[in-house]
Amino acid sequence: MQQGLTETMAVPMLSPAARRRQLREKVIAGFITLMAFTGIAALVLILVFVAKEALALFTEAEARHEASLSKMFLPQVARVGRPATFTWQPVSNVPKVSMIPLFIGTLKTTAVSMLVAVPVGVFGALYAAEFAPRRLRELLKPVIELLAGIPSVVLGFFALMVMATFLQDTFGLNTRLNAVVAGLGLALAIVPVIFTVAEDSLTAVPRSYREASLALGATPWETAWKVVLPAAAPGILAACVLGFGRAIGETMIILMASGNAAIVSANLGDSVRSLSATIAAEMGEVVVGSPHYSILFFIGVQLFIFTFVLNMLASAWTKKVIKRLTGSAS
Amino acid sequence: MKTFLKSLVAVLLVALPVAARAGTVTVKGSDTMVILGQRWAEEFMKKAPATKVQVTGGGSGTGLAALQNGTTDIAMSSREMKDAESKKLRARYNTTGEEIAVAKDGVTFYVNAGNPVTALTLEQLRGIYLGDITNWKEVGGPDAAIVVYSRENSSGTYVFVKDNVLDGEDYTSSAQTLPGTAAVVNAVAKEKHGIGYGGAAYAKGIKELNVKKGNEEIAPSADNIKTGKYPLSRNLYFYLRNKPASEVKAFIDFALSPEGQAVVTKVGYFPVK
Numbered sequence: 009m010q011q012g013l014t015e016t017m018a019v020p021m022l023s024p025a026a027r028r029r030q031l032r033e034k035v036i037a038g039f040i041t042l043m044a045f046t047g048i049a050a051l052v053l054i055l056v057f058v059a060k061e062a063l064a065l066f067t068e069a070e071a072r073h074e075a076s077l078s079k080m081f082l083p084q085v086a087r088v089g090r091p092a093t094f095t096w097q098p099v100s101n102v103p104k105v106s107m108i109p110l111f112i113g114t115l116k117t118t119a120v121s122m123l124v125a126v127p128v129g130v131f132g133a134l135y136a137a138e139f140a141p142r143r144l145r146e147l148l149k150p151v152i153e154l155l156a157g158i159p160s161v162v163l164g165f166f167a168l169m170v171m172a173t174f175l176q177d178t179f180g181l182n183t184r185l186n187a188v189v190a191g192l193g194l195a196l197a198i199v200p201v202i203f204t205v206a207e208d209s210l211t212a213v214p215r216s217y218r219e220a221s222l223a224l225g226a227t228p229w230e231t232a233w234k235v236v237l238p239a240a241a242p243g244i245l246a247a248c249v250l251g252f253g254r255a256i257g258e259t260m261i262i263l264m265a266s267g268n269a270a271i272v273s274a275n276l277g278d279s280v281r282s283l284s285a286t287i288a289a290e291m292g293e294v295v296v297g298s299p300h301y302s303i304l305f306f307i308g309v310q311l312f313i314f315t316f317v318l319n320m321l322a323s324a325w326t327k328k329v330i331k332r333l334t335g336s337a338s
Numbered sequence: 339m340k341t342f343l344k345s346l347v348a349v350l351l352v353a354l355p356v357a358a359r360a361g362t363v364t365v366k367g368s369d370t371m372v373i374l375g376q377r378w379a380e381e382f383m384k385k386a387p388a389t390k391v392q393v394t395g396g397g398s399g400t401g402l403a404a405l406q407n408g409t410t411d412i413a414m415s416s417r418e419m420k421d422a423e424s425k426k427l428r429a430r431y432n433t434t435g436e437e438i439a440v441a442k443d444g445v446t447f448y449v450n451a452g453n454p455v456t457a458l459t460l461e462q463l464r465g466i467y468l469g470d471i472t473n474w475k476e477v478g479g480p481d482a483a484i485v486v487y488s489r490e491n492s493s494g495t496y497v498f499v500k501d502n503v504l505d506g507e508d509y510t511s512s513a514q515t516l517p518g519t520a521a522v523v524n525a526v527a528k529e530k531h532g533i534g535y536g537g538a539a540y541a542k543g544i545k546e547l548n549v550k551k552g553n554e555e556i557a558p559s560a561d562n563i564k565t566g567k568y569p570l571s572r573n574l575y576f577y578l579r580n581k582p583a584s585e586v587k588a589f590i591d592f593a594l595s596p597e598g599q600a601v602v603t604k605v606g607y608f609p610v611k
Contacts, residue, residue, distance in 0.1 A: 097508045099491035109511070168521075173528055183485050184529050185514055267514035268490070279514045289490045289517065292400040295426055296407055 055312065061305035064297070071299035075105045080303075082106075096270035096281065098290070098300045105303055107310075109270035113187070113280030117262055118255045120191025120276060121198060125255075126248055128195070129202025133247075136203075137210035138232040149207065156200035164264035167193030172265065181277040185267030188276050193261040198251040205250055209243020210236060239333060242326040249322040253315045259284040283307050362390045363585050367401020367414035368494045369518050370537040371574050374441060374605045375414055381601060382592045389585045395518075398494025405577055406430060411586050413577040416443065416494030416537070417501075431579050439573040440593050442608040444563035445498055446570075447535045447547040448526045455479040457548035457555040460569060463503050466533060469510025474531060487522050487534035488513040495519065498572055499535055537607070564608050574607065 022030070065071045083092035084104055094108035136148050171192060172184040181188070213236050221231040237244070259282075267279025268289060287304050294301040365375050372395040379391035396404075401413035406426045419427075419435065427435050447463060449455060458466075458477055465471035466484055475481045488509050489496040496515075500506060516522050519536030526532040527544050548555040549569055562568035582590050592598050599609035 093511075095508075095511055097511065099496075100508050101506055104508075169524075182483060183514065184525065263517065268516070269512050269514045271512050279512070281515075289515070290492065292396045292403075292492050294399075295403050295423070 058305050058308045058312065062302055062309050064302040065299070065306055068299075068302075071302050074103050074299040075303050075306075080105055080107045094272050096286070098303065103300065107283075107307075109272050110281055110283045110286055110307070112272055113266070113270065114256060114282040114284070116187040116276060116280050117190045117194055117266060117282055118252065120187055121194035121255045122248070122252060124192060124195040125198045125202055125251055129199045129247065129251065130206050130244055132199070133203050133206035133210055133244075134232055134237060136207050138228065138236060149204075152200050152203050154200075155196065156204070158196075160197055160258060160260040161264070163193055163196050164261040166196075167261060167265035179277075183267060183277065183279055185265055185279055186277050187266065187280045190262045190266035190280065190282075191276075193265045194255050194258055197258055197261060198254050201254055202247045202251040205247035206240070206244045209240040209247070212243070213239045241329050241333070245322055245326055245329070249319060252318060256314060257284055257311060259288045263288050283311055361388055361585065362392065363412065363589050364410045365391060365393045365412045365414060365576075365589075366396060366404045366410040367577075368398040368416040368574065369395040370398075370416045370443065370495060371395075371414040371441075374574070374602060374607060377601045377605055378589070378593050378598060381597070382589055385592070386585075386588060389588070391589060397490065397492035398497070399492040402577060405435070405579060408579075411578070412590075415575045415577055416572065417497045418573075418575070419577060427579065433580055436578040436581055438576045438578070438590060438594075439610050440576050440590075441574040441599075441602045442563060442571060442610055443537050443574050444558040444568050444571045444608075445495060445502075445535055445537065446558045447533060447549075448523060448544040449533050449547055450526055450530050451545050452530055453479060453545065455547070456545070457550040459550040460503060463549075464505070467499070467504055467509055467513065468507060469512060480531075482531045485529050485532040486510060486513040487525050487529075487532055488515050489519070489522065489536070490515045490517055495536055498570075502570060502572075560608060573610070 065075055083094055084106060085092045094106040095104040096106055096109050097104040132148075132152065136145050140148060167189050168185070172189045175181060175189055175192075176184050179188075217235050217239055218231055221235045222228070226234070262280075262282045263285040266282060266285065268281045268285060269279035270281040271278050284307075287307055290300070291304050294304065365379070372393060375393040379393050383389065383391055398413075398415040398417055401410065401415055402419060402423050404410040405413040406423065408430075419437065424434055427433060447458070453474070455474065455478055462471065462477050466477070466486060467488070469486075471477060472484055473481065474484055486509075488499075491497075500509065514525075516525055516534075522534035522536050523544055526534040546558055548557045550556075551569065556562055556568050558568050558570070563571040576590060576593070578586065593601075594611070596611075599611055602609050
């Protein structure tokens, strides 16, 4: 735009049509800039709002007493005469607000879902991009993307009604609703995310790479695995990060299928309570401004920080990978 | 299942303030009372088509919070208002609020239909929900771990059981919390070793436990709940900020009329009059 301006000054004699075109360009550029800054402003304002609501935890005496950082992250004595534990029990005569069971719950469901969704999504994309006949590929892509269009409440309902009983009968789990059921339900939601982005980055790998590899005598499988997949690594990593972000923030499926018991255990067959589902389940009941309310917003801040840090790490790593692939060119 | 989904939606919607409009009565709160509230609204709107009555669930705490935040005209609650809540109400609106009992209900404990246990004492129920009793054989059942279902802590039934069965102590942390009584019933119906609780109106496809008192087993029957003989009977309430006026008054008067109380019986609860 700078250049355009100086040009206008240097060449004052423009035809009316050219001037109109220039004006139109300027209006469009301004509109796009406005939209971009609206997006950024919205994001910043949301963050400010969420952080402001959570801030009361640190500034108000009542909230500080009820939910200090040590109460959130260190074990507390729940019942007199019992050992100190990590307990999430915010509605109680003595509120107990340990974040640890919620962290564990979130990590368990996220781990299960990523364990399932990453291989399915990435290998599905690799198959669609490299091996599937054209016709099948044209069918496969929209069908999997359609899965992304299913509302998560429907996926949650499916996990609750169908998968839970099936998994319990098959594996003899103690409880119907647990991290495995919730994680698998979650996987249904993130497979299309990972698949779509990974497939796009795989098909974007230049044809010449494949041709060179095949010309050197590599089999199609070797080409796909050792050439195309590494070349698309940054995009595939981005797909996984996107999937991870969705998994950590996804609420409805977990709310419905996880059992929502805040248990500290490593067993995937136990019920779990996640950070996001806790916000959804409890935000309705709290009185605005109470310590419990602030804690729920604080959980929101933590979720934000998680995904933010993860995205930063991923983008740093992606840069490194790109550098390695392209040499020191960029 | 309908209420279950509705309550889920309500959980998501509670953050959105509902602007009160002229000719509109908003009713929000207890999931136990959602169906009842909706039937009342339907019948009432047939008689007074100019008035719109909007009924949503979300749990008693949700309704009472909405009352304090000024986003609903009537809060439905399956428990009495807490001191802290009426204090907030006084601070904001300088009123103590109006409490109107509109129906009666009994909290029933459910077990899977295949469970041989038919009655438990309040102490046994307390032990199970506190996490002191973890196997059915300790209360005369099969040798299997007890799977404990509870409601989300925004539920009035959650608070009722906490106050009346657990003496105010906390639920065991391995209690699985589900959104809505329908979800609890569904879970217990599918979980062989499950136990859950909720209003009597929802109890279909599972077995209702009697409460043992001494040698007597008291069933959660209509008579026992109406007379208060069943130890876990409760009132269902409407809460308001001020004395009811205009449309709100008309709606409440309808709910308490013989016609309105007939609706209570039809839905499966018990009339207050």
